[in-house]
Amino acid sequence: MASAVIRLPAEQLDRALGHYRGAVAAKRARTAVGLAVLAVAVVLAGIAGEVDLQKFLANIHRLPVYIWTLLPSLSWNNLGADLADWFWNLGGWLSLLFDTLLIAYLGTLVGGIGAFALCFLASANLERRAWVRILSRRFLEFCRTVPELVFALLFVMAFGLGAMPGVLALAIHSTGALGKLFAEAVENIDMSQVEGTTATGAGWATSIRFAVLPQVMSNFASYALLRFEINVRSAAVMGFVGAGGIGTDLMVAIRKFYYTDVSAILVLIIATVVIIDLATERLRHWLIGWEHA
Amino acid sequence: MSTLRETALANAAALRRRQPDLFERRHGGQALAAGVIVAMAALAVFAFWRLDFSVLRFGSGLAQIAHIVGSMFPPSPGPHLRVFLHALAETLAIAFLGTLLGAILAFPLGLLAARNIIPNIFAHFAVRRVLDTVRGVDVLIWALIFINVVGLGPFAGILAIAASDMGSFGKLFSEAIENTDRKPVDGVLSTGASSLHTVRFAVIPQVFPVIASQILYYFESNTRSATIIGIVGAGGIGLHLSEQIRVLEWNKVAFLVLMILVTVAIIDWVSSRLRFAIIGRSAVVLQ
Numbered sequence: 001m002a003s004a005v006i007r008l009p010a011e012q013l014d015r016a017l018g019h020y021r022g023a024v025a026a027k028r029a030r031t032a033v034g035l036a037v038l039a040v041a042v043v044l045a046g047i048a049g050e051v052d053l054q055k056f057l058a059n060i061h062r063l064p065v066y067i068w069t070l071l072p073s074l075s076w077n078n079l080g081a082d083l084a085d086w087f088w089n090l091g092g093w094l095s096l097l098f099d100t101l102l103i104a105y106l107g108t109l110v111g112g113i114g115a116f117a118l119c120f121l122a123s124a125n126l127e128r129r130a131w132v133r134i135l136s137r138r139f140l141e142f143c144r145t146v147p148e149l150v151f152a153l154l155f156v157m158a159f160g161l162g163a164m165p166g167v168l169a170l171a172i173h174s175t176g177a178l179g180k181l182f183a184e185a186v187e188n189i190d191m192s193q194v195e196g197t198t199a200t201g202a203g204w205a206t207s208i209r210f211a212v213l214p215q216v217m218s219n220f221a222s223y224a225l226l227r228f229e230i231n232v233r234s235a236a237v238m239g240f241v242g243a244g245g246i247g248t249d250l251m252v253a254i255r256k257f258y259y260t261d262v263s264a265i266l267v268l269i270i271a272t273v274v275i276i277d278l279a280t281e282r283l284r285h286w287l288i289g290w291e292h293a
Numbered sequence: 294m295s296t297l298r299e300t301a302l303a304n305a306a307a308l309r310r311r312q313p314d315l316f317e318r319r320h321g322g323q324a325l326a327a328g329v330i331v332a333m334a335a336l337a338v339f340a341f342w343r344l345d346f347s348v349l350r351f352g353s354g355l356a357q358i359a360h361i362v363g364s365m366f367p368p369s370p371g372p373h374l375r376v377f378l379h380a381l382a383e384t385l386a387i388a389f390l391g392t393l394l395g396a397i398l399a400f401p402l403g404l405l406a407a408r409n410i411i412p413n414i415f416a417h418f419a420v421r422r423v424l425d426t427v428r429g430v431d432v433l434i435w436a437l438i439f440i441n442v443v444g445l446g447p448f449a450g451i452l453a454i455a456a457s458d459m460g461s462f463g464k465l466f467s468e469a470i471e472n473t474d475r476k477p478v479d480g481v482l483s484t485g486a487s488s489l490h491t492v493r494f495a496v497i498p499q500v501f502p503v504i505a506s507q508i509l510y511y512f513e514s515n516t517r518s519a520t521i522i523g524i525v526g527a528g529g530i531g532l533h534l535s536e537q538i539r540v541l542e543w544n545k546v547a548f549l550v551l552m553i554l555v556t557v558a559i560i561d562w563v564s565s566r567l568r569f570a571i572i573g574r575s576a577v578v579l580q
Contacts, residue, residue: 045386048379049387066441102339102343105336147517149531159350163346266434
């Protein structure tokens, strides 16, 4: 194989290398400036966040110790009794978990209905009046920007302790989050179908029923299922502010250092979340397949 | 005048014979939809019953809400403006440091969990399950746990956000790394580089924009988390919010909520500008 390495003339090479070094130096300078800004931000945040590295280093050994004490003492030859001891309140916890799932379900359902009612008013292709659109969009934004736990705290004051404030808080937050997604789905539809139904003399409701809904329904269902997954996680901590579900028991267990209870409840919550995630994923794939069939 | 409709009606039988599909009513789909709706409604009724919903309580609660919203105006910080601003700064610091720490901890885990970097199936399976478990625990639960470890205060909040982000980032980073092009890696390997060199010169340049935009995205969402983390005592503005709600100082509550909304909006705006600057407007970060 004939190979001749072509060398550039010296002055051309120098010029090219000079350009290369200049480019590398400029890039390095940009990186250095970026790192310096980051470092300043870290120091400022460290001051504002009361980071005390000495305290941290003096206490860091407690984390593995804490996690170690969370683990129950299980032994092979006495596994059944040990497990029964670990999950001593299994019935009560499962009942609370069931409540948590129902809170998430109701929150998603009510929120989905609210989002469904508002999404057509917030989408630019179906709503011609700008003020209606802007008003409904701002409302949805407000619903999803205020954290659901804040709503839950407020509702606990208004409705009293229990699952009801939790459901309402999740419902409001879901209305905001789903309303935005629903409106985006509606904005992406093929408008020729709406024109078709309008041409037959159909009104607003009929057009939505026969031209819009068939195009967006599977999207809506898929988004609602995703939101249900998220709401299951949120519902598990609603109890921290007294808004029902398993959170209350978990918080009491953590605060009162009932170590093995903490790990037992966490295991149950994580298992539930994983099962719900898998189930809704199946359902969503089935929905997508059903739509394309 | 013979309309299309009359012609069609006259030929109905022939049309029906030629296009049987169009005339067939699809009862299957409708029955299924009706069944799903009935089942969902029944479950909702059962849930309302089990969770002790009552119209009476709902009504009196709504009256309470109306009263509360009425007494929220005008929103005012009272004499606590300085304290609230300090708490807001603390909240931002928690979100920033938590996100950064989570990302730094997650990067090596992301490499370990990526199939193309660590070919050992057991290693990345184990790392992934650990990440799943960490991610399955809500940030508020982490906050409670870290309060037990480092005491009340913002530091617990930083660690809580870092822990829960570590799980999410580990997964996202490993996916980004698995989606990298193999060719730059081969190119670097052909110069006689070690596997660490390939990570530095072939993998990181490819994943850096994706990772940076994911970190910014999480910083946005962590600003929201950091506002509520104080409710359980892990620092930030949430502590004041829950305190003012408990003592029924609704003007201050309204002011705090407004502060949160404005801050979140500003952070969203800044970070989406930065994200677009890093990855370009067309690319979308998928969750």
